[in-house]
Amino acid sequence: MLGYLLRRVxxxxxxxxxxxxxxxxxxxxxxxxxxAILAGDNATPVQLERIRASLGLNExxxxxxxxxxxxxxxxxxxxxxxxxxxxxxxxxxxxEPSISIAIATIILSVIIAVPLGVIAAWKQGxxxxxxxxxxxxxxxxxxxxxxxxxxxxxxxxxxxxxPVQGYKxxxxxxxxxxxxxxxxxxxxxxxxxxxxARMTRASMLDVLGEDYVRTARAKGLGEIAVLFRHALRxxxxxxxxxxxxxxxxxxxxxxxxxxxxxxxxxxxxxVDAVLARDYPVIQAMIxxxxxxxxxxxxxxxxxxxxxxxxxxx
Amino acid sequence: xxxxxxxxxxxxxxxxxxxxxGFFTSSPIIAVASxxxxxxxxxxxxxxxxAPHDPMQLxxxxxLKPSSEQFPLGTDAYGRDVLSRILYGGRISLLIGFGxxxxxxxxxxxxxxxxxxxxxVDAILMRIMDGVMAIPAILLAIAVVSLSGxxxxxxxxxxxxxxxxxxxxxxxxxxxxxxxxxxxEAAISVxxxxxxxxxxxxxxxxxxxxxxxxxxxxxxxxxxxxxxSFLGAGISPETPTWGNxxxxxxxxxxxxxxxxxxxxxLLSIAILSVNLIGDAARDALDPRMKQREGGK
Numbered sequence: 001m002l003g004y005l006l007r008r009v010x011x012x013x014x015x016x017x018x019x020x021x022x023x024x025x026x027x028x029x030x031x032x033x034x035x036a037i038l039a040g041d042n043a044t045p046v047q048l049e050r051i052r053a054s055l056g057l058n059e060x061x062x063x064x065x066x067x068x069x070x071x072x073x074x075x076x077x078x079x080x081x082x083x084x085x086x087x088x089x090x091x092x093x094x095x096e097p098s099i100s101i102a103i104a105t106i107i108l109s110v111i112i113a114v115p116l117g118v119i120a121a122w123k124q125g126x127x128x129x130x131x132x133x134x135x136x137x138x139x140x141x142x143x144x145x146x147x148x149x150x151x152x153x154x155x156x157x158x159x160x161x162x163p164v165q166g167y168k169x170x171x172x173x174x175x176x177x178x179x180x181x182x183x184x185x186x187x188x189x190x191x192x193x194x195x196x197a198r199m200t201r202a203s204m205l206d207v208l209g210e211d212y213v214r215t216a217r218a219k220g221l222g223e224i225a226v227l228f229r230h231a232l233r234x235x236x237x238x239x240x241x242x243x244x245x246x247x248x249x250x251x252x253x254x255x256x257x258x259x260x261x262x263x264x265x266x267x268x269x270x271v272d273a274v275l276a277r278d279y280p281v282i283q284a285m286i287x288x289x290x291x292x293x294x295x296x297x298x299x300x301x302x303x304x305x306x307x308x309x310x311x312x313x
Numbered sequence: 314x315x316x317x318x319x320x321x322x323x324x325x326x327x328x329x330x331x332x333x334x335g336f337f338t339s340s341p342i343i344a345v346a347s348x349x350x351x352x353x354x355x356x357x358x359x360x361x362x363x364a365p366h367d368p369m370q371l372x373x374x375x376x377l378k379p380s381s382e383q384f385p386l387g388t389d390a391y392g393r394d395v396l397s398r399i400l401y402g403g404r405i406s407l408l409i410g411f412g413x414x415x416x417x418x419x420x421x422x423x424x425x426x427x428x429x430x431x432x433x434v435d436a437i438l439m440r441i442m443d444g445v446m447a448i449p450a451i452l453l454a455i456a457v458v459s460l461s462g463x464x465x466x467x468x469x470x471x472x473x474x475x476x477x478x479x480x481x482x483x484x485x486x487x488x489x490x491x492x493x494x495x496x497x498e499a500a501i502s503v504x505x506x507x508x509x510x511x512x513x514x515x516x517x518x519x520x521x522x523x524x525x526x527x528x529x530x531x532x533x534x535x536x537x538x539x540x541x542s543f544l545g546a547g548i549s550p551e552t553p554t555w556g557n558x559x560x561x562x563x564x565x566x567x568x569x570x571x572x573x574x575x576x577x578x579l580l581s582i583a584i585l586s587v588n589l590i591g592d593a594a595r596d597a598l599d600p601r602m603k604q605r606e607g608g609k
Contacts, residue, residue, distance in 0.1 A: 015440070016444075019447055026456055026460060137585065141585035142581045143536055145559065146573070146581055157567065248449045252540070274459040282452075286448055286449075289449050290448045290449070
């Protein structure tokens with residue numbers, strides 16, 4: 001187990017290396033002078049020189065790369081070209097809303113999607129099954145910002161149950177925090193519910209035909225116990241996997257949701273950075289989210305061994 | 314000879330050429346989805362002839378007007394006709410969706426074929442693909458667009474890049490299993506050239522999974538384009554695309570929500586139709602999946 005863990009962590013290093021290389025080359029391989037691209041059309045020579053100096057663009061490429069990597073490994077993600085604030089600090093200030101939305105979405109989606117998927121598999125071929133699967137295709141197809149605005153119109157403008165936009169930190173009390181978290185979380189959950197419900201159903205269908213399910217039924221267990229205690233446990237691995245691979249979806253979803261609901265999280269930070277061509281921030285966000293994605297999927301691989309004692313590495 | 318008397322195979326042989334026209338009428342849902350998509354495509358193509366107004370024409374005196382005979386869906390914040398903008402918007406959204414699909418399948422296919430066939434390039438190519446796959450697609454796309462400037466071409470490339478590794482991995486896995494088949498070994502042993510082996514024996518195996526992957530990606534490419542425009546990181550805002558119309562509508566959402574709902578509805582229908590067709594294509598091309606997924 002420990003050996004496996006070590007191998008997996010080592011295998012993540014080249015992946016992150018490629019991510020870093022892609023991020024690094026993205027700016028340097030774009031046709032034209034990188035400093036001019038970042039500074040925009042009305043830049044003065046002084047501004048250009050400042051950008052060149054701050055990104056080390058006057059050095060040879062390989063020197064730039066290794067200097068940059070060295071800084072990264074020491075936790076230095078650079079300084080914003082716009083506000084001159086260290087990127088680490090900017091991200092730190094904006095991370096709470098994004099994490100709140102992401103965690104709330106995962107919890108809500110799993111609570112809704114897993115029972116839906118189980119029921120759809122149990123009632124395979126009936127209208128319930130078709131209804132759940134129809135909902136799931138719909139969840140995949142309607143963009144999160146369209147869902148977001150429909151929900152705002154319905155629940156914040158028409159009936160005024162919830163605030164339209166914004167975010168309140170949990171430090172200021174749970175009520176206002178929760179109130180403003182509901183609509184973004186529900187909007188973002190649609191696609192995740194679709195993904196997880198689909199996978200739960202497919203995985204349950206594989207398992208429901210197994211001998212141990214028949215045995216469980218034969219010894220007189222109730223359907224609930226058969227489905228959730230015997231079948232779902234065995235169907236869990238693919239479901240957990242899809243939660244991990246769907247994590248990338250969640251990250252893009254957070255970016256869009258924060259724009260719809262005007263939430264000052266890291267998604268909004270990224271979009272603002274892109275619009276202002278604040279490359280150090282963009283770079284840092286791509287690196288961090290990729291690292292997070294790799295880490296989440298690594299954790300999930302490890303979780304397999306806890307969920308399924310048959311899996312040994 | 315007895316060849317004519319051989320019974321029909323009881324299991325239909327999955328052939329990519331089999332579902333031709335009949336596929337689109339095979340179930341009511343697919344028929345409706347295909348029809349919706351067809352209507353949207355036709356409306357977009359015919360936009361210059363059927364749009365009542367010039368989608369770029371500014372009429373500041375007629376800002377945010379409600380529906381009227383002259384402007385069936387009203388006007389936007391600059392006095393432009395919303396219906397005309399939506400009709401024209403479909404062109405860009407669909408063009409980028411289909412274009413990105415074709416390019417990503419073509420490039421991914423090439424990488425996948427080589428990677429599956431040559432062990433020495435495989436290790437390097439797949440590590441690169443792993444790295445690109447770890448970057449969230451939207452972030453990579455907005456970074457590419459913001460650096461290279463927004464045009465239809467750069468947006469298409471930006472949407473294509475994150476998808477290439479997924480296609481390449483799919484093709485590679487098909488090639489890896491196909492190259493162990495006796496007919497490929499036989500072709501190698503009789504001295505068939507590499508291009509011939511790839512073209513005649515490996516490529517046909519990849520068609521069915523690529524159709525499925527391609528359709529699903531097409532839906533997500535249309536969506537990604539809309540997201541990029543919506544975030545302000547897509548094609549320049551005066552160009553009508555569904556995402557741009559919605560992005561401009563954000564500021565006036567409480568005054569005129571239809572600026573977001575109409576393009577949002579068309580966008581959703583287009584994506585839904587493509588997704589439904591993709592799911593049906595998967596069921597039709599892979600009978601095992603149909604059994605597993607239980608026919609929707």
